[in-house]
Amino acid sequence: xxxxxxxxxxYSKEELAxxxxxxxxxxxxxxxxxxxxxxxILKGAIFFTTDLAKAMDINVEIDFMDVSSYGNSTISxxxxxxxxxxxxxxxxxxxxxxxxxxxxGRTLEYLVSLFKRRGANTVKLVTLLDKPEGRVVDIKADYVxxxxxxxxxxxxGIDFAERYRNLPYVAVLKPEMxx
Ligand code: PRP
Ligand code: MN
Ligand code: MG
Numbered sequence: 001x002x003x004x005x006x007x008x009x010x011y012s013k014e015e016l017a018x019x020x021x022x023x024x025x026x027x028x029x030x031x032x033x034x035x036x037x038x039x040x041i042l043k044g045a046i047f048f049t050t051d052l053a054k055a056m057d058i059n060v061e062i063d064f065m066d067v068s069s070y071g072n073s074t075i076s077x078x079x080x081x082x083x084x085x086x087x088x089x090x091x092x093x094x095x096x097x098x099x100x101x102x103x104x105g106r107t108l109e110y111l112v113s114l115f116k117r118r119g120a121n122t123v124k125l126v127t128l129l130d131k132p133e134g135r136v137v138d139i140k141a142d143y144v145x146x147x148x149x150x151x152x153x154x155x156x157g158i159d160f161a162e163r164y165r166n167l168p169y170v171a172v173l174k175p176e177m178x179x
Contacts, residue, residue: 020145024052034094036058043157045100
């Protein structure tokens with residue numbers, strides 16, 4: 001049972017759903033007369049992207065990009081790799097990048113500059129979790145679900161070495177699990 005590896009639950013399924021609904025309402029207001037391109041960043045943002053899209057009461061186009069910088073470690077390599085690119089063109093679009101977590105900020109810094117180079121009209125960032133203490137580059141999200149303490153979290157899309165993504169809540173693992 002993967003539940004046995006958990007030290008504590010930080011955000012329950014209900015808290016995640018409630019906050020996602022609130023963010024969806026905010027985005028609905030802010031993008032009322034636009035048709036934004038929602039770009040979920042795989043793999044971590046899979047669940048948040050689909051839940052957030054369902055909480056938005058306007059037409060959105062959904063796309064995904066797969067980038068990775070962590071490999072099988074808890075520490076970012078600092079080098080962002082594109083594993084899968086967008087299907088849609090970013091040119092002239094109002095892009096909303098959807099992330100599960102911002103830590104060092106390197107993934108988002110890379111993506112924001114990439115979409116601007118590709119001619120996006122606007123680029124905004126929404127992240128479920130923000131870990132400000134982890135920041136090494138100057139990046140701020142426009143919409144944040146929760147501020148998280150400086151601990152390595154898993155669940156609701158977030159992995160440790162590709163495990164624990166399918167937990168329905170966000171949690172901290174028992175210390176021995178990170179070894
Ligand atoms: C994680 C997370 C964010 C990024 C945040 O992804 O999902 O995308 O790292 O860290 P940063 O702010 O330090 O760049 P990861 O590279 O582990 O890939 P994954 O989403 O496929 O797990
Ligand atoms: Mn990710
Ligand atoms: Mg990862």
